[in-house]
Amino acid sequence: MGTETQSSSPRRRGRRPAGEDTKRALLDAARRGFAELGYDGATVRGIAADAGVDPAMVNHWFGGKEGLFTASIEIPVDPKQLVETLLSGPTEQLAERMVRTFLQVWDGTGGGAFVTLVRSASSNDNAAKMLREFISTMVFGPIARRLGVDRPEFRAALCGTQIAGIGLVRYVIKLEPFASADHDTVVAAVAPNLQRYLTGDLGTT
Amino acid sequence: MGTETQSSSPRRRGRRPAGEDTKRALLDAARRGFAELGYDGATVRGIAADAGVDPAMVNHWFGGKEGLFTASIEIPVDPKQLVETLLSGPTEQLAERMVRTFLQVWDGTGGGAFVTLVRSASSNDNAAKMLREFISTMVFGPIARRLGVDRPEFRAALCGTQIAGIGLVRYVIKLEPFASADHDTVVAAVAPNLQRYLTGDLGTT
Structure with a gap:
Protein backbone atom coordinates (compact mmCIF):
# COMPACT_ATOMS: atom_id res chain seq x y z
CA MET A 1 0.00 0.00 0.00
CA GLY A 2 1.29 3.42 -0.67
CA THR A 3 2.41 5.78 -3.34
CA GLU A 4 3.81 3.00 -5.50
CA THR A 5 0.32 1.52 -6.02
CA GLN A 6 -0.87 2.51 -9.47
CA SER A 7 -3.84 1.17 -11.30
CA SER A 8 -4.53 1.38 -14.99
CA SER A 9 -7.55 3.65 -14.42
CA PRO A 10 -7.01 7.20 -13.25
CA ARG A 11 -7.25 7.63 -9.53
CA ARG A 12 -10.26 9.51 -8.13
CA ARG A 13 -9.43 12.62 -6.18
CA GLY A 14 -10.69 12.68 -2.61
CA ARG A 15 -12.38 9.83 -0.85
CA ARG A 16 -15.43 8.10 -2.15
CA PRO A 17 -17.69 6.72 0.60
CA ALA A 18 -17.79 2.95 0.69
CA GLY A 19 -21.04 1.33 -0.35
CA GLU A 20 -22.28 4.06 -2.69
CA ASP A 21 -23.34 1.34 -5.12
CA THR A 22 -25.33 -0.44 -2.41
CA LYS A 23 -27.01 2.81 -1.46
CA ARG A 24 -27.91 3.62 -5.04
CA ALA A 25 -29.26 0.11 -5.67
CA LEU A 26 -31.44 0.41 -2.56
CA LEU A 27 -32.77 3.81 -3.62
CA ASP A 28 -33.63 2.52 -7.08
CA ALA A 29 -35.36 -0.55 -5.66
CA ALA A 30 -37.18 1.62 -3.11
CA ARG A 31 -38.59 3.88 -5.82
CA ARG A 32 -39.92 0.85 -7.66
CA GLY A 33 -41.22 -0.88 -4.52
CA PHE A 34 -42.93 2.08 -2.86
CA ALA A 35 -44.48 3.20 -6.12
CA GLU A 36 -45.83 -0.25 -6.89
CA LEU A 37 -46.97 -1.32 -3.42
CA GLY A 38 -47.32 1.94 -1.48
CA TYR A 39 -45.51 2.79 1.72
CA ASP A 40 -47.33 0.22 3.83
CA GLY A 41 -47.28 -2.55 1.23
CA ALA A 42 -43.59 -2.44 0.40
CA THR A 43 -41.22 -4.22 2.79
CA VAL A 44 -37.59 -3.62 3.65
CA ARG A 45 -36.91 -7.28 2.93
CA GLY A 46 -38.51 -7.08 -0.52
CA ILE A 47 -36.71 -3.89 -1.47
CA ALA A 48 -33.37 -5.27 -0.30
CA ALA A 49 -33.96 -8.46 -2.28
CA ASP A 50 -34.79 -6.44 -5.39
CA ALA A 51 -31.58 -4.45 -4.89
CA GLY A 52 -29.62 -7.65 -4.31
CA VAL A 53 -28.28 -6.55 -0.93
CA ASP A 54 -28.64 -7.56 2.70
CA PRO A 55 -31.72 -6.03 4.43
CA ALA A 56 -29.42 -4.83 7.23
CA MET A 57 -28.01 -2.33 4.75
CA VAL A 58 -31.33 -0.43 4.91
CA ASN A 59 -30.80 0.28 8.61
CA HIS A 60 -27.15 0.96 8.02
CA TRP A 61 -27.65 3.53 5.29
CA PHE A 62 -31.10 4.96 5.97
CA GLY A 63 -31.93 4.14 9.59
CA GLY A 64 -34.97 2.10 8.51
CA LYS A 65 -37.89 1.98 6.12
CA GLU A 66 -39.04 5.54 6.66
CA GLY A 67 -35.61 6.99 6.08
CA LEU A 68 -35.32 4.93 2.91
CA PHE A 69 -38.66 6.25 1.70
CA THR A 70 -37.82 9.90 2.28
CA ALA A 71 -34.36 9.52 0.78
CA SER A 72 -35.90 7.91 -2.28
CA ILE A 73 -38.26 10.84 -2.87
CA GLU A 74 -35.48 13.30 -2.02
CA ILE A 75 -37.46 15.19 0.61
CA PRO A 76 -34.88 16.41 3.09
CA VAL A 77 -36.91 15.78 6.26
CA ASP A 78 -37.79 12.87 8.53
CA MET B 1 -58.72 13.25 -58.51
CA GLY B 2 -60.61 10.50 -56.86
CA THR B 3 -60.36 6.92 -55.86
CA GLU B 4 -57.85 6.11 -58.54
CA THR B 5 -55.28 8.48 -57.01
CA GLN B 6 -52.77 6.40 -55.13
CA SER B 7 -49.50 7.63 -53.69
CA SER B 8 -46.61 5.53 -52.52
CA SER B 9 -47.10 6.64 -48.92
CA PRO B 10 -50.19 5.61 -46.98
CA ARG B 11 -52.93 8.18 -47.04
CA ARG B 12 -53.68 10.09 -43.84
CA ARG B 13 -57.18 9.65 -42.59
CA GLY B 14 -59.18 12.83 -42.22
CA ARG B 15 -58.07 16.29 -43.23
CA ARG B 16 -54.92 17.91 -42.04
CA PRO B 17 -55.23 21.69 -41.64
CA ALA B 18 -53.08 23.64 -44.06
CA GLY B 19 -50.20 25.59 -42.60
CA GLU B 20 -49.47 23.30 -39.65
CA ASP B 21 -45.77 23.79 -40.33
CA THR B 22 -46.12 27.57 -40.24
CA LYS B 23 -48.04 27.34 -37.00
CA ARG B 24 -45.46 25.10 -35.40
CA ALA B 25 -42.57 27.32 -36.54
CA LEU B 26 -44.34 30.33 -35.02
CA LEU B 27 -44.94 28.54 -31.72
CA ASP B 28 -41.29 27.48 -31.50
CA ALA B 29 -40.08 30.98 -32.28
CA ALA B 30 -42.58 32.43 -29.80
CA ARG B 31 -41.27 30.25 -26.99
CA ARG B 32 -37.75 31.44 -27.71
CA GLY B 33 -38.71 35.08 -28.13
CA PHE B 34 -41.03 35.46 -25.12
CA ALA B 35 -38.62 33.61 -22.86
CA GLU B 36 -35.68 35.72 -23.94
CA LEU B 37 -37.32 39.14 -24.12
CA GLY B 38 -40.46 38.80 -21.99
CA TYR B 39 -43.98 39.42 -23.19
CA ASP B 40 -43.56 43.16 -23.65
CA GLY B 41 -40.08 42.95 -25.15
CA ALA B 42 -40.80 40.36 -27.82
CA THR B 43 -42.44 41.59 -31.03
CA VAL B 44 -44.71 39.84 -33.52
CA ARG B 45 -42.37 41.02 -36.28
CA GLY B 46 -39.30 39.56 -34.56
CA ILE B 47 -40.96 36.24 -33.81
CA ALA B 48 -42.27 35.93 -37.37
CA ALA B 49 -38.80 36.73 -38.75
CA ASP B 50 -37.27 34.09 -36.49
CA ALA B 51 -39.86 31.59 -37.75
CA GLY B 52 -39.22 32.64 -41.34
CA VAL B 53 -42.87 33.47 -42.02
CA ASP B 54 -44.95 36.55 -42.77
CA PRO B 55 -46.03 38.48 -39.63
CA ALA B 56 -49.60 38.39 -40.91
CA MET B 57 -49.58 34.67 -40.14
CA VAL B 58 -49.60 35.53 -36.43
CA ASN B 59 -52.96 37.23 -36.77
CA HIS B 60 -54.19 34.52 -39.05
CA TRP B 61 -53.35 31.64 -36.74
CA PHE B 62 -53.43 33.15 -33.27
CA GLY B 63 -55.45 36.36 -33.53
CA GLY B 64 -52.46 38.41 -32.40
CA LYS B 65 -49.55 38.54 -29.99
CA GLU B 66 -51.52 37.57 -26.90
CA GLY B 67 -53.05 34.53 -28.54
CA LEU B 68 -49.62 33.49 -29.75
CA PHE B 69 -48.26 33.80 -26.22
CA THR B 70 -50.97 31.72 -24.59
CA ALA B 71 -50.84 29.10 -27.34
CA SER B 72 -47.10 28.84 -26.85
CA ILE B 73 -47.46 28.14 -23.11
CA GLU B 74 -50.41 25.84 -23.75
CA ILE B 75 -52.75 27.55 -21.33
CA PRO B 76 -56.22 27.07 -22.78
CA VAL B 77 -57.59 30.53 -22.01
CA ASP B 78 -57.44 34.03 -23.43
Whole structure:
Protein backbone atom coordinates (compact mmCIF):
# COMPACT_ATOMS: atom_id res chain seq x y z
CA MET A 1 0.00 0.00 0.00
CA GLY A 2 1.29 3.42 -0.67
CA THR A 3 2.41 5.78 -3.34
CA GLU A 4 3.81 3.00 -5.50
CA THR A 5 0.32 1.52 -6.02
CA GLN A 6 -0.87 2.51 -9.47
CA SER A 7 -3.84 1.17 -11.30
CA SER A 8 -4.53 1.38 -14.99
CA SER A 9 -7.55 3.65 -14.42
CA PRO A 10 -7.01 7.20 -13.25
CA ARG A 11 -7.25 7.63 -9.53
CA ARG A 12 -10.26 9.51 -8.13
CA ARG A 13 -9.43 12.62 -6.18
CA GLY A 14 -10.69 12.68 -2.61
CA ARG A 15 -12.38 9.83 -0.85
CA ARG A 16 -15.43 8.10 -2.15
CA PRO A 17 -17.69 6.72 0.60
CA ALA A 18 -17.79 2.95 0.69
CA GLY A 19 -21.04 1.33 -0.35
CA GLU A 20 -22.28 4.06 -2.69
CA ASP A 21 -23.34 1.34 -5.12
CA THR A 22 -25.33 -0.44 -2.41
CA LYS A 23 -27.01 2.81 -1.46
CA ARG A 24 -27.91 3.62 -5.04
CA ALA A 25 -29.26 0.11 -5.67
CA LEU A 26 -31.44 0.41 -2.56
CA LEU A 27 -32.77 3.81 -3.62
CA ASP A 28 -33.63 2.52 -7.08
CA ALA A 29 -35.36 -0.55 -5.66
CA ALA A 30 -37.18 1.62 -3.11
CA ARG A 31 -38.59 3.88 -5.82
CA ARG A 32 -39.92 0.85 -7.66
CA GLY A 33 -41.22 -0.88 -4.52
CA PHE A 34 -42.93 2.08 -2.86
CA ALA A 35 -44.48 3.20 -6.12
CA GLU A 36 -45.83 -0.25 -6.89
CA LEU A 37 -46.97 -1.32 -3.42
CA GLY A 38 -47.32 1.94 -1.48
CA TYR A 39 -45.51 2.79 1.72
CA ASP A 40 -47.33 0.22 3.83
CA GLY A 41 -47.28 -2.55 1.23
CA ALA A 42 -43.59 -2.44 0.40
CA THR A 43 -41.22 -4.22 2.79
CA VAL A 44 -37.59 -3.62 3.65
CA ARG A 45 -36.91 -7.28 2.93
CA GLY A 46 -38.51 -7.08 -0.52
CA ILE A 47 -36.71 -3.89 -1.47
CA ALA A 48 -33.37 -5.27 -0.30
CA ALA A 49 -33.96 -8.46 -2.28
CA ASP A 50 -34.79 -6.44 -5.39
CA ALA A 51 -31.58 -4.45 -4.89
CA GLY A 52 -29.62 -7.65 -4.31
CA VAL A 53 -28.28 -6.55 -0.93
CA ASP A 54 -28.64 -7.56 2.70
CA PRO A 55 -31.72 -6.03 4.43
CA ALA A 56 -29.42 -4.83 7.23
CA MET A 57 -28.01 -2.33 4.75
CA VAL A 58 -31.33 -0.43 4.91
CA ASN A 59 -30.80 0.28 8.61
CA HIS A 60 -27.15 0.96 8.02
CA TRP A 61 -27.65 3.53 5.29
CA PHE A 62 -31.10 4.96 5.97
CA GLY A 63 -31.93 4.14 9.59
CA GLY A 64 -34.97 2.10 8.51
CA LYS A 65 -37.89 1.98 6.12
CA GLU A 66 -39.04 5.54 6.66
CA GLY A 67 -35.61 6.99 6.08
CA LEU A 68 -35.32 4.93 2.91
CA PHE A 69 -38.66 6.25 1.70
CA THR A 70 -37.82 9.90 2.28
CA ALA A 71 -34.36 9.52 0.78
CA SER A 72 -35.90 7.91 -2.28
CA ILE A 73 -38.26 10.84 -2.87
CA GLU A 74 -35.48 13.30 -2.02
CA ILE A 75 -37.46 15.19 0.61
CA PRO A 76 -34.88 16.41 3.09
CA VAL A 77 -36.91 15.78 6.26
CA ASP A 78 -37.79 12.87 8.53
CA PRO A 79 -41.61 12.79 8.38
CA LYS A 80 -42.17 11.25 11.82
CA GLN A 81 -39.95 13.78 13.50
CA LEU A 82 -41.54 16.52 11.41
CA VAL A 83 -45.05 15.60 12.55
CA GLU A 84 -43.96 15.54 16.21
CA THR A 85 -42.19 18.88 15.92
CA LEU A 86 -45.17 20.50 14.23
CA LEU A 87 -47.66 19.13 16.75
CA SER A 88 -45.67 20.26 19.77
CA GLY A 89 -46.93 23.72 20.59
CA PRO A 90 -50.27 25.50 20.55
CA THR A 91 -52.68 24.23 17.90
CA GLU A 92 -53.63 27.77 16.94
CA GLN A 93 -50.03 28.33 15.80
CA LEU A 94 -49.71 25.02 14.00
CA ALA A 95 -50.02 26.59 10.54
CA GLU A 96 -47.37 29.14 11.38
CA ARG A 97 -44.95 26.35 12.37
CA MET A 98 -45.79 24.48 9.16
CA VAL A 99 -45.09 27.44 6.87
CA ARG A 100 -41.92 28.37 8.70
CA THR A 101 -40.60 24.81 8.65
CA PHE A 102 -41.41 24.40 4.96
CA LEU A 103 -39.48 27.55 4.11
CA GLN A 104 -36.51 26.57 6.27
CA VAL A 105 -36.30 23.08 4.78
CA TRP A 106 -36.56 24.07 1.13
CA ASP A 107 -34.81 27.43 1.24
CA GLY A 108 -32.05 25.38 2.87
CA THR A 109 -31.64 23.42 -0.36
CA GLY A 110 -31.53 26.62 -2.39
CA GLY A 111 -34.93 25.70 -3.80
CA GLY A 112 -33.40 23.40 -6.40
CA ALA A 113 -34.48 20.27 -4.57
CA PHE A 114 -38.10 21.37 -4.72
CA VAL A 115 -37.87 21.92 -8.46
CA THR A 116 -36.48 18.39 -8.82
CA LEU A 117 -39.35 17.02 -6.76
CA VAL A 118 -41.96 18.78 -8.91
CA ARG A 119 -40.25 17.71 -12.11
CA SER A 120 -40.25 14.08 -10.96
CA ALA A 121 -43.88 14.17 -9.88
CA SER A 122 -45.01 15.74 -13.16
CA SER A 123 -42.90 13.42 -15.34
CA ASN A 124 -43.39 10.09 -13.64
CA ASP A 125 -46.49 8.46 -12.21
CA ASN A 126 -44.48 6.57 -9.60
CA ALA A 127 -42.94 9.77 -8.27
CA ALA A 128 -46.40 11.37 -8.16
CA LYS A 129 -47.71 8.41 -6.18
CA MET A 130 -44.86 8.64 -3.71
CA LEU A 131 -45.43 12.32 -3.16
CA ARG A 132 -49.12 11.61 -2.63
CA GLU A 133 -48.19 8.97 -0.09
CA PHE A 134 -45.85 11.38 1.67
CA ILE A 135 -48.52 14.05 1.99
CA SER A 136 -51.44 11.83 2.92
CA THR A 137 -49.92 8.95 4.88
CA MET A 138 -46.89 10.55 6.45
CA VAL A 139 -47.39 14.26 7.12
CA PHE A 140 -50.64 16.14 6.61
CA GLY A 141 -52.89 13.12 7.08
CA PRO A 142 -51.48 12.20 10.52
CA ILE A 143 -51.54 15.84 11.59
CA ALA A 144 -55.17 16.32 10.59
CA ARG A 145 -56.19 13.07 12.27
CA ARG A 146 -54.36 13.96 15.48
CA LEU A 147 -56.22 17.27 15.62
CA GLY A 148 -59.52 15.39 15.83
CA VAL A 149 -61.14 17.68 13.24
CA ASP A 150 -63.88 16.75 10.78
CA ARG A 151 -62.96 15.70 7.21
CA PRO A 152 -59.26 15.07 8.02
CA GLU A 153 -58.37 13.73 4.54
CA PHE A 154 -59.93 16.70 2.79
CA ARG A 155 -58.15 19.10 5.17
CA ALA A 156 -54.85 17.31 4.56
CA ALA A 157 -55.27 17.78 0.82
CA LEU A 158 -56.19 21.44 1.24
CA CYS A 159 -53.03 21.95 3.29
CA GLY A 160 -51.20 20.25 0.44
CA THR A 161 -52.56 22.78 -2.06
CA GLN A 162 -51.32 25.74 -0.03
CA ILE A 163 -47.94 24.31 0.92
CA ALA A 164 -47.16 22.91 -2.52
CA GLY A 165 -48.30 26.20 -4.04
CA ILE A 166 -45.80 28.12 -1.95
CA GLY A 167 -43.05 25.88 -3.30
CA LEU A 168 -44.25 26.17 -6.88
CA VAL A 169 -44.35 29.97 -6.86
CA ARG A 170 -41.23 30.49 -4.74
CA TYR A 171 -38.89 27.91 -6.24
CA VAL A 172 -40.21 26.86 -9.66
CA ILE A 173 -41.88 29.99 -11.07
CA LYS A 174 -39.77 32.31 -8.88
CA LEU A 175 -42.39 35.03 -8.87
CA GLU A 176 -41.40 38.23 -7.07
CA PRO A 177 -41.87 39.73 -4.56
CA PHE A 178 -42.87 36.34 -3.13
CA ALA A 179 -39.80 34.39 -4.25
CA SER A 180 -37.44 36.40 -2.09
CA ALA A 181 -39.84 37.53 0.64
CA ASP A 182 -38.47 36.90 4.14
CA HIS A 183 -40.02 34.13 6.18
CA ASP A 184 -41.92 36.43 8.55
CA THR A 185 -43.67 38.12 5.64
CA VAL A 186 -44.70 34.81 4.10
CA VAL A 187 -45.84 33.41 7.45
CA ALA A 188 -47.94 36.50 8.23
CA ALA A 189 -49.65 36.27 4.85
CA VAL A 190 -50.10 32.52 4.50
CA ALA A 191 -50.44 31.02 7.99
CA PRO A 192 -53.98 32.33 8.69
CA ASN A 193 -55.18 30.68 5.47
CA LEU A 194 -53.47 27.40 6.27
CA GLN A 195 -54.83 27.49 9.81
CA ARG A 196 -58.35 27.72 8.39
CA TYR A 197 -57.71 24.55 6.38
CA LEU A 198 -56.54 22.80 9.55
CA THR A 199 -59.15 23.83 12.07
CA GLY A 200 -61.59 26.28 10.50
CA ASP A 201 -64.99 26.07 8.88
CA LEU A 202 -64.62 24.73 5.34
CA GLY A 203 -68.07 25.80 4.25
CA THR A 204 -70.95 23.62 3.17
CA THR A 205 -71.93 22.63 -0.29
CA MET B 1 -58.72 13.25 -58.51
CA GLY B 2 -60.61 10.50 -56.86
CA THR B 3 -60.36 6.92 -55.86
CA GLU B 4 -57.85 6.11 -58.54
CA THR B 5 -55.28 8.48 -57.01
CA GLN B 6 -52.77 6.40 -55.13
CA SER B 7 -49.50 7.63 -53.69
CA SER B 8 -46.61 5.53 -52.52
CA SER B 9 -47.10 6.64 -48.92
CA PRO B 10 -50.19 5.61 -46.98
CA ARG B 11 -52.93 8.18 -47.04
CA ARG B 12 -53.68 10.09 -43.84
CA ARG B 13 -57.18 9.65 -42.59
CA GLY B 14 -59.18 12.83 -42.22
CA ARG B 15 -58.07 16.29 -43.23
CA ARG B 16 -54.92 17.91 -42.04
CA PRO B 17 -55.23 21.69 -41.64
CA ALA B 18 -53.08 23.64 -44.06
CA GLY B 19 -50.20 25.59 -42.60
CA GLU B 20 -49.47 23.30 -39.65
CA ASP B 21 -45.77 23.79 -40.33
CA THR B 22 -46.12 27.57 -40.24
CA LYS B 23 -48.04 27.34 -37.00
CA ARG B 24 -45.46 25.10 -35.40
CA ALA B 25 -42.57 27.32 -36.54
CA LEU B 26 -44.34 30.33 -35.02
CA LEU B 27 -44.94 28.54 -31.72
CA ASP B 28 -41.29 27.48 -31.50
CA ALA B 29 -40.08 30.98 -32.28
CA ALA B 30 -42.58 32.43 -29.80
CA ARG B 31 -41.27 30.25 -26.99
CA ARG B 32 -37.75 31.44 -27.71
CA GLY B 33 -38.71 35.08 -28.13
CA PHE B 34 -41.03 35.46 -25.12
CA ALA B 35 -38.62 33.61 -22.86
CA GLU B 36 -35.68 35.72 -23.94
CA LEU B 37 -37.32 39.14 -24.12
CA GLY B 38 -40.46 38.80 -21.99
CA TYR B 39 -43.98 39.42 -23.19
CA ASP B 40 -43.56 43.16 -23.65
CA GLY B 41 -40.08 42.95 -25.15
CA ALA B 42 -40.80 40.36 -27.82
CA THR B 43 -42.44 41.59 -31.03
CA VAL B 44 -44.71 39.84 -33.52
CA ARG B 45 -42.37 41.02 -36.28
CA GLY B 46 -39.30 39.56 -34.56
CA ILE B 47 -40.96 36.24 -33.81
CA ALA B 48 -42.27 35.93 -37.37
CA ALA B 49 -38.80 36.73 -38.75
CA ASP B 50 -37.27 34.09 -36.49
CA ALA B 51 -39.86 31.59 -37.75
CA GLY B 52 -39.22 32.64 -41.34
CA VAL B 53 -42.87 33.47 -42.02
CA ASP B 54 -44.95 36.55 -42.77
CA PRO B 55 -46.03 38.48 -39.63
CA ALA B 56 -49.60 38.39 -40.91
CA MET B 57 -49.58 34.67 -40.14
CA VAL B 58 -49.60 35.53 -36.43
CA ASN B 59 -52.96 37.23 -36.77
CA HIS B 60 -54.19 34.52 -39.05
CA TRP B 61 -53.35 31.64 -36.74
CA PHE B 62 -53.43 33.15 -33.27
CA GLY B 63 -55.45 36.36 -33.53
CA GLY B 64 -52.46 38.41 -32.40
CA LYS B 65 -49.55 38.54 -29.99
CA GLU B 66 -51.52 37.57 -26.90
CA GLY B 67 -53.05 34.53 -28.54
CA LEU B 68 -49.62 33.49 -29.75
CA PHE B 69 -48.26 33.80 -26.22
CA THR B 70 -50.97 31.72 -24.59
CA ALA B 71 -50.84 29.10 -27.34
CA SER B 72 -47.10 28.84 -26.85
CA ILE B 73 -47.46 28.14 -23.11
CA GLU B 74 -50.41 25.84 -23.75
CA ILE B 75 -52.75 27.55 -21.33
CA PRO B 76 -56.22 27.07 -22.78
CA VAL B 77 -57.59 30.53 -22.01
CA ASP B 78 -57.44 34.03 -23.43
CA PRO B 79 -55.95 36.06 -20.55
CA LYS B 80 -57.53 39.41 -21.49
CA GLN B 81 -60.97 37.88 -21.75
CA LEU B 82 -60.33 35.93 -18.55
CA VAL B 83 -59.47 39.07 -16.59
CA GLU B 84 -62.60 40.83 -17.87
CA THR B 85 -64.82 37.87 -17.04
CA LEU B 86 -63.38 37.54 -13.56
CA LEU B 87 -63.68 41.24 -12.80
CA SER B 88 -67.31 41.46 -13.93
CA GLY B 89 -69.38 40.78 -10.83
CA PRO B 90 -69.15 41.62 -7.15
CA THR B 91 -65.59 41.94 -5.85
CA GLU B 92 -66.45 39.91 -2.75
CA GLN B 93 -67.16 36.93 -5.02
CA LEU B 94 -64.09 37.40 -7.18
CA ALA B 95 -62.20 34.52 -5.56
CA GLU B 96 -65.16 32.23 -6.05
CA ARG B 97 -65.23 33.05 -9.78
CA MET B 98 -61.48 32.49 -9.99
CA VAL B 99 -61.57 29.04 -8.39
CA ARG B 100 -64.59 27.97 -10.41
CA THR B 101 -63.07 29.15 -13.68
CA PHE B 102 -59.75 27.47 -12.92
CA LEU B 103 -61.49 24.15 -12.30
CA GLN B 104 -63.63 24.46 -15.43
CA VAL B 105 -60.66 25.27 -17.65
CA TRP B 106 -58.31 22.54 -16.41
CA ASP B 107 -60.85 19.84 -15.62
CA GLY B 108 -61.93 20.48 -19.20
CA THR B 109 -58.55 19.26 -20.42
CA GLY B 110 -58.78 16.17 -18.24
CA GLY B 111 -56.02 17.63 -16.07
CA GLY B 112 -53.31 16.40 -18.42
CA ALA B 113 -52.63 19.85 -19.81
CA PHE B 114 -51.87 21.13 -16.33
CA VAL B 115 -49.39 18.31 -15.75
CA THR B 116 -47.67 19.26 -19.02
CA LEU B 117 -47.49 22.88 -17.94
CA VAL B 118 -45.92 21.97 -14.58
CA ARG B 119 -43.49 19.57 -16.22
CA SER B 120 -42.37 22.28 -18.65
CA ALA B 121 -41.99 24.91 -15.94
CA SER B 122 -39.96 22.58 -13.73
CA SER B 123 -37.76 21.30 -16.57
CA ASN B 124 -37.07 24.44 -18.50
CA ASP B 125 -36.19 27.94 -17.33
CA ASN B 126 -37.83 29.53 -20.35
CA ALA B 127 -41.13 27.81 -19.63
CA ALA B 128 -40.90 28.89 -15.98
CA LYS B 129 -40.32 32.48 -17.09
CA MET B 130 -43.33 32.37 -19.39
CA LEU B 131 -45.57 31.03 -16.67
CA ARG B 132 -44.30 33.77 -14.37
CA GLU B 133 -45.11 36.31 -17.04
CA PHE B 134 -48.59 34.86 -17.49
CA ILE B 135 -49.37 35.07 -13.77
CA SER B 136 -47.86 38.46 -13.06
CA THR B 137 -48.29 40.44 -16.26
CA MET B 138 -51.42 38.92 -17.73
CA VAL B 139 -53.78 37.62 -15.06
CA PHE B 140 -53.29 38.04 -11.33
CA GLY B 141 -51.21 41.22 -11.59
CA PRO B 142 -53.81 43.13 -13.64
CA ILE B 143 -56.61 41.87 -11.40
CA ALA B 144 -54.85 42.95 -8.20
CA ARG B 145 -54.01 46.34 -9.67
CA ARG B 146 -57.59 46.90 -10.86
CA LEU B 147 -58.84 46.21 -7.33
CA GLY B 148 -56.84 49.16 -6.02
CA VAL B 149 -55.55 47.16 -3.05
CA ASP B 150 -52.20 47.58 -1.30
CA ARG B 151 -49.22 45.38 -2.29
CA PRO B 152 -50.79 44.22 -5.59
CA GLU B 153 -47.73 42.25 -6.75
CA PHE B 154 -47.47 40.37 -3.47
CA ARG B 155 -51.21 39.61 -3.55
CA ALA B 156 -50.91 38.39 -7.15
CA ALA B 157 -48.16 35.98 -6.12
CA LEU B 158 -50.17 34.75 -3.13
CA CYS B 159 -53.11 34.05 -5.44
CA GLY B 160 -50.65 32.18 -7.61
CA THR B 161 -49.65 29.95 -4.68
CA GLN B 162 -53.24 28.96 -3.95
CA ILE B 163 -54.35 28.48 -7.55
CA ALA B 164 -51.23 26.63 -8.67
CA GLY B 165 -51.47 24.50 -5.54
CA ILE B 166 -54.99 23.44 -6.46
CA GLY B 167 -53.69 22.29 -9.82
CA LEU B 168 -50.71 20.49 -8.35
CA VAL B 169 -52.76 18.49 -5.84
CA ARG B 170 -55.74 17.86 -8.11
CA TYR B 171 -54.01 17.03 -11.40
CA VAL B 172 -50.37 16.15 -10.68
CA ILE B 173 -50.41 14.46 -7.26
CA LYS B 174 -54.09 13.45 -7.62
CA LEU B 175 -54.67 13.39 -3.89
CA GLU B 176 -58.13 12.27 -2.80
CA PRO B 177 -60.69 13.31 -1.77
CA PHE B 178 -59.58 16.61 -3.32
CA ALA B 179 -58.73 15.27 -6.78
CA SER B 180 -62.30 14.27 -7.54
CA ALA B 181 -64.16 16.71 -5.28
CA ASP B 182 -66.94 18.53 -7.10
CA HIS B 183 -66.46 22.19 -7.93
CA ASP B 184 -68.87 23.48 -5.26
CA THR B 185 -66.96 21.66 -2.53
CA VAL B 186 -63.62 23.04 -3.68
CA VAL B 187 -65.02 26.55 -4.07
CA ALA B 188 -66.57 26.51 -0.58
CA ALA B 189 -63.28 25.42 0.95
CA VAL B 190 -60.80 27.49 -1.07
CA ALA B 191 -62.54 30.71 -2.14
CA PRO B 192 -62.55 32.37 1.32
CA ASN B 193 -58.78 31.88 1.53
CA LEU B 194 -58.20 33.24 -1.95
CA GLN B 195 -60.46 36.19 -1.24
CA ARG B 196 -58.29 37.09 1.76
CA TYR B 197 -55.25 37.16 -0.55
CA LEU B 198 -57.12 39.49 -2.90
CA THR B 199 -58.69 41.98 -0.53
CA GLY B 200 -57.99 40.96 3.08
CA ASP B 201 -55.46 41.91 5.71
CA LEU B 202 -52.16 40.17 4.95
CA GLY B 203 -50.69 40.77 8.40
CA THR B 204 -47.70 42.88 9.29
CA THR B 205 -44.15 41.74 9.78
